[in-house]
């Protein structure tokens with residue numbers, strides 16, 4: 001991981017790469033932490049909790065220690081069954097993890113209607129029952145990542161006394177409600193109200209788009225130590241380094257290209273067939289493409305590429321612009 005000579009040594013903050021399911025898998029995390037400084041750790045995209053009778057190695061492939069050497073990583077579990085959750089945590093502890101996170105924020109209606117992710121937020125009694133069963137049996141410290149509510153930001157306020165009554169390591173709050181998905185503004189008043197009520201340490205996550213936004217949030221929420229950044233740390237992978245006060249990166253295109261090339265080479269080794277490789281890389285380009293202003297037509301060629309040769313040619317043209 002590149003080290004940053006801290007220009008602001010008194011800046012006592014931690015930056016965490018947010019989990020983006022389908023994007024920030026181990027291959028992505030390895031290349032990202034290899035080329036871009038500033039992040040202190042990553043949270044892995046969720047895995048579903050598993051039936052203790054039938055855990056499969058495949059289920060944990062993103063979390064195997066041998067592919068997660070460089071990066072301090074927190075695994076995340078999605079589920080609402082305490083027995084499965086405890087069993088899954090036990091497997092994670094055996095893999096060497098020191099903390100586990102419970103996903104209470106997933107906004108997708110398919111998930112929410114099964115009362116998982118943000119679908120649990122209107123049901124504080126179910127959350128209390130889950131934590132009451134799970135916490136005494138967990139072998140790892142637990143953090144939770146949640147939104148303000150499913151539809152109503154009052155959910156988190158009703159829930160907070162329950163969260164306060166369990167030994168949580170950290171509460172990550174993304175200040176939107178589930179039905180917003182990722183649309184609309186983050187609700188900073190909602191974050192302030194929830195964190196005032198929370199007796200655990202609170203981490204902030206959502207729309208940290210640039211250094212100015214970070215400075216604004218930091219001055220508004222000076223007690224927050226841990227900041228989680230997802231999409232914006234991929235739209236602009238140099239942002240975490242800037243937040244940490246590191247030197248302005250020179251040769252940014254070269255660094256982006258080296259990152260791209262590592263990712264592309266690794267996906268070609270691991271994924272089966274060019275279509276899968278291109279799907280993954282095209283998804284990555286929907287993020288890193290933002291680092292290439294005024295290149296819409298060239299980026300469209302990447303999105304339209306049907307063969308690896310066409311893909312590579314389109315990518316070369318973007319990098320050589």
Ligand SMILES: Cc1cc2nc3c(=O)[nH]c(=O)nc-3n(C[C@H](O)[C@H](O)[C@H](O)COP(=O)(O)O)c2cc1C
Pocket residue numbers: 018019020021022023044045046076103105106145174182205206207208228229230231232233
């Ligand atoms: C494609 C995608 C996948 C996501 N997957 C997860 C996930 O697996 N677990 C989770 O807690 N949040 C997930 N999120 C939410 C992000 O972790 C984060 O909370 C959200 O993007 C807001 O932060 P940002 O504005 O810094 O991106 C996902 C978001 C996106 C866009």
